[in-house]
Amino acid sequence: MPRKPEYDRDALIDLARDLFWKRGWAGTSLKDLERTLNMKPGSFYAAFGSKAALFELTLDRYAENGTRRLEALAVEHGPLGALQSYPALVIDASSSPAKACMLAKTVLELGGQEDQLAARANSHLSRMEGLFAELFRKAQAASHVSGRYDAETLARRYQSDLLGLRVSAERQNVDAQAIAREIADGLTRLSHP
Amino acid sequence: MPRKPEYDRDALIDLARDLFWKRGWAGTSLKDLERTLNMKPGSFYAAFGSKAALFELTLDRYAENGTRRLEALAVEHGPLGALQSYPALVIDASSSPAKACMLAKTVLELGGQEDQLAARANSHLSRMEGLFAELFRKAQAASHVSGRYDAETLARRYQSDLLGLRVSAERQNVDAQAIAREIADGLTRLSHP
DNA sequence: TATATACTTGAATGATCACTCAAGAAAGGC
């Protein structure tokens, strides 16, 4: 009996994520969203409720996408291979609106005022770190990484290195791919005592 | 003949820097600045010209302060010792309004739209990297770091690690001091072959 | 003490912010 919406909700969330990713929370106005999503304010609020609610959706989608890509790498190259190829992949910005991590950008922008969006970004980062740790444990089980390291410690450092890489990739005149290679090389050296 | 201003310009710039550092460019309104600097709009614009002009001043002061602290460390602990103690120092946030680097935050917030404030932050980061390289060269001259490494390459990686550390320090539930220790330990391993 | 020279004040500017809502348009079931 009713009328169907004209938009593809999933595609809209992707568009919004790319916009928020590039310009940040405060840097993205509702007018920007209206233009990019091709929606009038009324439709926007009927569909998403608020700017913050949509941002939350994009944060979740961003994180889910990241884990999905890493898990795909693990299937293809094994746990250590995935951890080694992920850095280069993540700053290869063809098709990606920014090189820095959207979760990190959110924490930096909103973390100071204890915003709940920052808290959510933070928890996504922690889940990511957990996935890194799991891959390190699997690499240890396969004897590709020495057992004398603590997987959580390795994951914490790997996450930090990745965040640094992705900030560096946002700078001008920095060869971020070279840094990505160094991070991958560093993991190779974990194989033996 | 004239009347003297009631404010201490230097102190005001410090206050503004701390506010911008914590909340970022868009997150800091003129009302915030008026409150923190205890100035009415007229005085503010007479003194600084615009929000952007003041931000530029705070960016310069932030960068100058960073190089000064690192150079002081070098005098006290030598080039390698300075590079090793800098990471822990920089995330020891007692007295500092945020742990992440203000220059990095600015690049992340404004880098996408080719803002000139982001460009200035970027060039400050490059100057910092140059100082890191100089310290690595001195450490090599003193045989504390092996000569088979390229100082610029070491500096680029060090800068990236530092940026990652400082983003990590902004997160919840992350032992950033542990990461700082790992970075310092990593430098020790550069001494031989 | 008079005057020139700042500096300080705060109301007002137009623009933009996120958001609301009443009215109209489209699609199903009868």
Next chain:
DNA sequence: GCCTTTCTTGAGTGATCATTCAAGTATATA
């Protein structure tokens, strides 16, 4: 064709944005 239900439209909300400026106040020199 009619009615119900949902979606779309876009003008309008009050708040806040950075900025301006005319009027008032204080100081130093003459």
